[in-house]
Amino acid sequence: MTKPAPATDRAAAPLRDDGGAVDALIDALRRLPGVGQKSAQRMAFHLLQHDRGGAEQLALALHQANLRVRHCERCHTFTEAPLCAICSDATRDAKLLCVVETPADQAALERTGSYRGCYFVLQGRLSPLDGIGTRDIGAAELLARATDGTTEEVIIATSFTAEGEATAHVLGEALRARGLRATRIARGVPIGSELEYVDLGTIAHALSDRR
Amino acid sequence: MTKPAPATDRAAAPLRDDGGAVDALIDALRRLPGVGQKSAQRMAFHLLQHDRGGAEQLALALHQANLRVRHCERCHTFTEAPLCAICSDATRDAKLLCVVETPADQAALERTGSYRGCYFVLQGRLSPLDGIGTRDIGAAELLARATDGTTEEVIIATSFTAEGEATAHVLGEALRARGLRATRIARGVPIGSELEYVDLGTIAHALSDRR
Numbered sequence: 001m002t003k004p005a006p007a008t009d010r011a012a013a014p015l016r017d018d019g020g021a022v023d024a025l026i027d028a029l030r031r032l033p034g035v036g037q038k039s040a041q042r043m044a045f046h047l048l049q050h051d052r053g054g055a056e057q058l059a060l061a062l063h064q065a066n067l068r069v070r071h072c073e074r075c076h077t078f079t080e081a082p083l084c085a086i087c088s089d090a091t092r093d094a095k096l097l098c099v100v101e102t103p104a105d106q107a108a109l110e111r112t113g114s115y116r117g118c119y120f121v122l123q124g125r126l127s128p129l130d131g132i133g134t135r136d137i138g139a140a141e142l143l144a145r146a147t148d149g150t151t152e153e154v155i156i157a158t159s160f161t162a163e164g165e166a167t168a169h170v171l172g173e174a175l176r177a178r179g180l181r182a183t184r185i186a187r188g189v190p191i192g193s194e195l196e197y198v199d200l201g202t203i204a205h206a207l208s209d210r211r
Numbered sequence: 212m213t214k215p216a217p218a219t220d221r222a223a224a225p226l227r228d229d230g231g232a233v234d235a236l237i238d239a240l241r242r243l244p245g246v247g248q249k250s251a252q253r254m255a256f257h258l259l260q261h262d263r264g265g266a267e268q269l270a271l272a273l274h275q276a277n278l279r280v281r282h283c284e285r286c287h288t289f290t291e292a293p294l295c296a297i298c299s300d301a302t303r304d305a306k307l308l309c310v311v312e313t314p315a316d317q318a319a320l321e322r323t324g325s326y327r328g329c330y331f332v333l334q335g336r337l338s339p340l341d342g343i344g345t346r347d348i349g350a351a352e353l354l355a356r357a358t359d360g361t362t363e364e365v366i367i368a369t370s371f372t373a374e375g376e377a378t379a380h381v382l383g384e385a386l387r388a389r390g391l392r393a394t395r396i397a398r399g400v401p402i403g404s405e406l407e408y409v410d411l412g413t414i415a416h417a418l419s420d421r422r
Contacts, residue, residue, distance in 0.1 A: 021276040022289050028272035029243075031265035033257045039245060045315050046244045047273070048280055048289060049334065054242035055273045061239035062258070062270035065232040069259055078233050078259060104256050123260065
């Protein structure tokens with residue numbers, strides 16, 4: 001155990017009696033995002049009762065991922081080699097650099113199949129209230145990467161949340177101060193939406209950004 | 212890996228590039244109940260990006276639980292000793308035996324603090340459509356346990372779902388055929404409910420079971 005387990009809701013404990021392996025498993029499962037006491041219990045019981053093979057597979061996968069997965073030296077996404085597949089791909093357009101918050105966002109962009117440039121993956125987004133500043137998200141590494149002489153345009157694809165917008169603003173200013181062209185992906189009405197059900201801020205932006 | 216990973220939704224893949232440790236982790240996380248592709252991705256990224264210690268803790272807890280957790284010889288709940296704490300507790304009323312579907316249900320009953328008898332934990336409930344019969348849920352072990360000479364009343368506390376009710380019916384018949392007193396926990400209106408919002412079947416039962 002590398003960190004102490006989070007305090008568990010003792011009102012909803014104790015399920016084990018003498019040892020603590022079930023409780024330890026429930027505590028560990030609760031560290032997964034979106035998993036509370038009840039879900040963790042259900043997961044632990046399911047694995048122990050019906051899927052011991054799955055438990056062993058998960059233990060191995062966690063250990064292997066911890067051991068082998070690191071960040072790409074150029075774009076900071078997850079990879080097991082020094083350079084990720086996209087950064088090693090000579091057919092990608094090195095003049096375009098798309099900035100995303102997470103490898104998941106990068107994967108979503110890749111799945112569209114409509115982008116052939118390079119990426120830079122931040123370590124999340126700015127969140128001053130949580131003490132997450134430019135240093136924590138890797139802004140300096142982005143600036144170093146963007147000013148390496150090949151990049152002509154930086155497309156900022158952070159989320160359209162307050163924190164994502166703040167991150168986009170800060171990074172955009174810093175990039176423009178270094179003479180780079182920084183653009184932002186478009187806001188607008190999602191495909192398949194009926195206007196009636198779209199929030200007013202989005203409609204207002206879709207109107208002002210019309211083309 | 213003790214079992215092959217389930218087929219993943221390849222439309223929502225590929226996140227990794229060269230190796231496969233991230234994908235293997237996502238596949239393994241998807242074996243948890245209630246976890247789909249998106250949640251598994253989010254969990255994997257969270258662990259790799261922000262909580263490597265949590266990943267190692269979970270790997271260890273899974274491995275330890277797999278290694279140490281077994282079923283109590285008397286009541287079949289999870290334990291790390293041959294007998295669980297409740298079965299080893301001489302102050303529990305050996306004349307009462309409460310039958311539940313899972314260790315989680317047993318834990319819920321224990322938390323009420325209103326039951327001081329013993330338990331028998333089934334391996335789930337009857338589900339003929341899924342091929343789960345009396346043999347799979349441990350009915351024979353229950354009958355052996357209930358006819359050991361100390362039990363006077365078997366309280367059947369399976370769920371009030373169709374499958375839980377069928378299980379209760381089958382077990383009740385078998386127990387009564389062996390001259391044992393088999394009772395069922397009460398159906399009725401949950402505490403805190405307004406009648407208006409309670410389903411009609413429950414109200415009908417609460418009426419007929421009035422006391």
